[in-house]
Amino acid sequence: MAVAAQPYTDKTDEQRAITEMVRQFVDEQIIPNAEHYDHEDEFPAPIVEQMRELGLFGVTIPEEYGGMGLDLTTYTMIVEELSRGWISISGIVNTHFIGSYLLMKFGTDEQKQRFLPKMATGEIRASFSLSEPEAGSDVQGIKSTARKLDDGAWEINGQKMWVTNGLMSGVCFVLVKTDTTAEPAYKGMTCFLAEKKPGVHENTGALAGFTVPPKIKKMGYKGVESTELVFDGYRCPAENVLGGEEAGVGQGFVQMMDALEVGRVNVAARGVGIAQRALELALRYSQERKTFGKQIAQHQAIQFKLADMATQVDAARLMTLRAARMKDAGERSDLEAGMAKLFASEAGRFCVEECFRIHGGYGYSKEYEIERLYRDAPLLLIGEGTSEIQRMVIGKKLLQRHKI
Numbered sequence: 001m002a003v004a005a006q007p008y009t010d011k012t013d014e015q016r017a018i019t020e021m022v023r024q025f026v027d028e029q030i031i032p033n034a035e036h037y038d039h040e041d042e043f044p045a046p047i048v049e050q051m052r053e054l055g056l057f058g059v060t061i062p063e064e065y066g067g068m069g070l071d072l073t074t075y076t077m078i079v080e081e082l083s084r085g086w087i088s089i090s091g092i093v094n095t096h097f098i099g100s101y102l103l104m105k106f107g108t109d110e111q112k113q114r115f116l117p118k119m120a121t122g123e124i125r126a127s128f129s130l131s132e133p134e135a136g137s138d139v140q141g142i143k144s145t146a147r148k149l150d151d152g153a154w155e156i157n158g159q160k161m162w163v164t165n166g167l168m169s170g171v172c173f174v175l176v177k178t179d180t181t182a183e184p185a186y187k188g189m190t191c192f193l194a195e196k197k198p199g200v201h202e203n204t205g206a207l208a209g210f211t212v213p214p215k216i217k218k219m220g221y222k223g224v225e226s227t228e229l230v231f232d233g234y235r236c237p238a239e240n241v242l243g244g245e246e247a248g249v250g251q252g253f254v255q256m257m258d259a260l261e262v263g264r265v266n267v268a269a270r271g272v273g274i275a276q277r278a279l280e281l282a283l284r285y286s287q288e289r290k291t292f293g294k295q296i297a298q299h300q301a302i303q304f305k306l307a308d309m310a311t312q313v314d315a316a317r318l319m320t321l322r323a324a325r326m327k328d329a330g331e332r333s334d335l336e337a338g339m340a341k342l343f344a345s346e347a348g349r350f351c352v353e354e355c356f357r358i359h360g361g362y363g364y365s366k367e368y369e370i371e372r373l374y375r376d377a378p379l380l381l382i383g384e385g386t387s388e389i390q391r392m393v394i395g396k397k398l399l400q401r402h403k404i
């Protein structure tokens with residue numbers, strides 16, 4: 001069936017079963033416990049363990065490697081449900097998903113055999129690292145390097161920033177420069193599979209030179225750690241160049257940008273999830289709270305807010321699923337992924353703020369879930385390309401497609 005003819009929100013029986021299962025898990029295990037982990041800024045280990053049991057770390061990994069072998073569309077539906085509960089939980093899955101995508105698309109057979117089965121079960125989880133203290137949007141401006149040693153290994157040096165799952169991951173897909181003189185700069189960049197011990201700050205032995213400083217203190221998006229990474233003489237074997245040395249050296253930027261495209265659909269789904277939750281909370285509270293002798297939901301000004309929120313949630317969901325379905329159908333979807341990420345992350349921020357306003361003073365109280373959502377939502381405006389960068393991507397792709 002042609003993608004365009006398929007209603008974007010239609011679910012197959014399998015998709016319905018899996019999203020209902022995830023929704024139940026979210027309602028029973030994530031929403032009631034998120035406040036605790038958020039308040040303590042504690043890694044939600046029991047929830048992650050249950051996610052492993054549900055197979056959620058292997059959703060898109062092929063069955064031959066022990067995963068579920070599901071498509072991006074189904075994954076997107078799952079991420080929306082998880083994010084409706086708490087976006088930190090979807091953050092734990094997100095970088096892992098990007099790592100598995102990189103391996104599935106660019107990895108050598110040996111790399112796939114070595115990593116994917118353990119990643120499918122969540123035994124090892126992945127992080128990915130482009131950003132540095134002085135370069136986020138401008139990826140080509142990174143300074144970390146890798147140089148080839150006489151014995152064939154690569155030595156990585158440099159500092160990375162804002163690595164989600166930086167401490168708890170067992171492998172980090174890290175982008176560094178292998179040719180600092182390359183023009184343009186992106187041609188001199190390579191992605192390495194930097195292995196490390198999960199949960200260990202100072203790696204030793206064969207992994208020495210890979211340090212994870214204490215986690216960065218954040219306004220929201222708590223529970224999942226964001227860290228710097230310090231590489232100081234860290235030795236990475238040649239077989240850990242993504243795609244192998246011959247095919248992979250100098251290809252890191254292109255590989256990472258490809259992965260960011262699916263990453264954007266994933267962030268869009270997180271925007272839909274948090275927006276959906278804000279709408280649910282607003283619908284409930286507005287029918288509980290009374291002012292001037294009636295439910296606040298009966299004031300037209302509040303109904304207009306609910307209407308705008310519901311419209312944004314719907315539009316964001318449709319755009320996100322369209323981008324995912326196009327990617328699954330093998331169609332070019334870079335423009336649509338950028339548009340979905342921009343719209344859905346802004347919709348998340350909008351809906352959360354409207355929900356906050358509807359809660360009046362109670363929205364400012366930690367007694368109400370909206371307070372957490374209000375601190376969590378802004379992350380989506382930044383991660384995987386800010387709204388400004390998204391507009392640049394959309395503008396560039398538009399002009400490419402409509403060149404006169």
Ligand SMILES: Cc1cc2nc3c(=O)[nH]c(=O)nc-3n(C[C@H](O)[C@H](O)[C@H](O)COP(=O)(O)OP(=O)(O)OC[C@H]3O[C@@H](n4cnc5c(N)ncnc54)[C@H](O)[C@@H]3O)c2cc1C
Pocket residue numbers: 095128129130131134135136137138161162163164165218221226379382383384385386387388389
């Ligand atoms: C909680 C958290 C988790 C993260 N997780 C990861 C991760 O796992 N891996 C990873 O690699 N990175 C991660 N990041 C980093 C994130 O991708 C970057 O913060 C983001 O890309 C923006 O980069 P920057 O912070 O350096 O801002 P800058 O690039 O310095 O941008 C600052 C401002 O300038 C604007 N701007 C920049 N260039 C332009 C331009 N050309 N035109 C117009 N405006 C412009 C930006 O939109 C922004 O408003 C994470 C960030 C956060 C906050």
